[in-house]
Amino acid sequence: GVRRIAVIGSGIAGLTLGHRLKQAGFQVTLFDKARGPGGRMASKRLEQGSLDLGAQYFTVRDPRFRRFLADHASGCLGEWTGTLRYQRPDGTLSPYHADTRYVGVPRMSAITRALSDGLALNTGTRITRIGHTPDQGWQLQDEAGASWGDYDRLILCQPPVQARDLLAASDLDDEAGVLADHLDALTPCWAVAAHFSTPLSLGYDGIQFQQGPLQWAANNSSKPGRKDAGQWWVLHGSSEWSDSHREATGAEVEAALLAAFREQTGETVQPDQVLSHRWLFARAEVSAAQGHLILAGGELAVCGDWLHGGRVEGAFLSAESLLTAWGLSG
Ligand code: FAD
CATH class of the missing domain: 3.50.50.60 (FAD/NAD(P)-binding domain)
Structure with a gap:
């Protein structure tokens, strides 16, 4: 049978x-x-709308993955062409050269x-x-x-x-x-999302940090098909910071990561809506083979x-x- x-x-x-x-x-x-x-x-x-609090974008290198997505998710696969920056250890910013960045449209979960x-x-x-x-x-x-x-x-x-x-x-x-x-194998990650009714003028849509509590910040509204009024930014705490703040409250984490965001970017505009999510098992820093x-x-x-x-x-x-x-x- x-x-x-x-x-x-x-x-x-x-x-x-x-x-x-x-x-x-x-x-x-x-x-x-x-x-x-x-x-x-x-x-x-x-x-109104939705937020990608977990995976931000993904790359497709293996032809089997490309074929699989074409067969089963072609209608909701988009390219995120937002400008990305990478923070060097000395604090200066450099362009972030990555492969084509894929996201789900109008939200990451459209793919799954x-x-x-x-x-x-x-x-x-x-x-x-x-x-x-x-x-x-x-x-x-x-x-x-x-x-x-x-x-x-x-x-x-x-x-x-x-x-x-x-x-x-x-x-x-x-x-x-x-x-x-x-x-x-998987380290935790605190995610915070902040809505700004006035768009920020940072000159980039995503940035990877090297120091401090933050690991990543991205303008979720710059991804294809989001149609948000204003801008939603998603902030990710670093593995170390998230691990040492496992038991913090959402309000504490929101305040700390927003303060780090302001300090790192020089941005002073206040968000009008903030929320947080704790991923206990988020990223594979080292991986079994x-x-x-x-x-x-x-x-x-x-x-x-x-x-x-x-x-x-x-x-x-x-x-x-x-x-x-x-x-x-x-
Ligand atoms: P998961 O997606 O974790 O699936 C496991 C599933 O098992 C879950 O749905 C869970 O509900 C279910 N489950 C667990 N226990 C039970 C049970 N007892 N009974 C029933 N169901 C159960 N990847 C990238 O490529 N690019 C990125 O930019 C990126 N950024 C990330 C940022 C964050 C904050 C996080 C959290 C992840 C990120 N990732 C990124 C990683 C990416 O999301 C994962 O690699 C991938 O989605 C893992 O898929 P998976 O199927 O292995 O596991």
């Missing part, structure tokens, strides 16, 4: 696996604890929304326990107590701490032990950006590397 596969996590890694495995003839079911797909490519909806089309995805479903028997394969249990199964194979596309916690809660101690080597993990004798696997260099394309390539290992690529 048709082989059944469950995927936990509907970020870009899980969605890639969903399409590829479906094409290969599997019956695939995806689960995400969030209200919608996308993971760290999700966007925050506002009364399009990618979820045609897939069996259960959102709002946090998987809290998994189990395996030789006869029935994998069984999943969600937070509400419902059971899902049976599945021949199971793929975890979660950040490493969450994958480890799920394995440990399921008494899969050896498998949880493998994940223990990766718990630091495995591409993916295969556990429990081969019927359980783990994928994610943190296993393939970080970033959006890394998450896609992690999924591809598992498919290659399973002989399912192409």
Whole structure:
């Protein structure tokens, strides 16, 4: 009969696996604890418009990624041509030469929304326990107590701490032990968004900082198709700063990162709206080189950006590397 596969996590890694495995003839079911797909490519909806609080843009270097996006997300893929600056260690600014920068239109999450089309995805479903028997394969249990199964194979596309916690809660101690080597792979990031009714006149739309609490600031309204009144800027705290302010309140973080933004840019205009979001698992600063993990004798696997260099394309390539290992690529 048709082989059944469950995927936990509907970020870009899980969605890639969903399409590829479906094409290969599997019956695939995806689960995400969030209200919608996308993971760290999700966007925050506002009364008017939306904000990319996670992934800001991504590059496409591998032809397989280019083809995948053309096949499944061509209608919502845009190029962000905003001017970027890079702050040198001495504080001076230099142009930022990067490859073509891609974003979702009109919001980053349009891409993962399009990618979820045609897939069996259960959102709002946090998987809290998994189990395996030789006869029935994998069984999943969600937070509400419902059971899902049976599945021949199971793929975890979660950040490493969450994958480890799920394995440990399921008494899969050896498998949880493998994940223990990766718990630091993703560093936290505090994000703050500020709306300015008067556009700022900084002369750039995005800047990467080298010192201080900030790592990045970008004019979200300069991305294609946003149509905002005024400008929304998104500020990202550095990994170190975000880590040492894990337990700070949103109001404290908003004040601190806005003060850093004013100090670094010389900007004096006050925002008329501010909000914040804490990503506990945001960026892969150092990355494992495995591409993916295969556990429990081969019927359980783990994928994610943190296993393939970080970033959006890394998450896609992690999924591809598992498919290659399973002989399912192409
Ligand atoms: P994720 O997107 O994290 O997906 C994991 C999913 O698993 C989530 O949706 C989560 O809800 C779900 N999940 C976890 N546990 C459970 C459970 N128990 N049950 C059900 N579901 C569960 N990348 C770039 O390329 N360029 C950038 O500019 C960039 N900037 C970034 C800035 C920030 C602030 C952040 C947070 C990330 C940034 N990234 C950037 C990284 C990029 O977003 C990630 O590399 C990529 O989106 C990761 O995809 P993924 O599928 O591996 O994981």
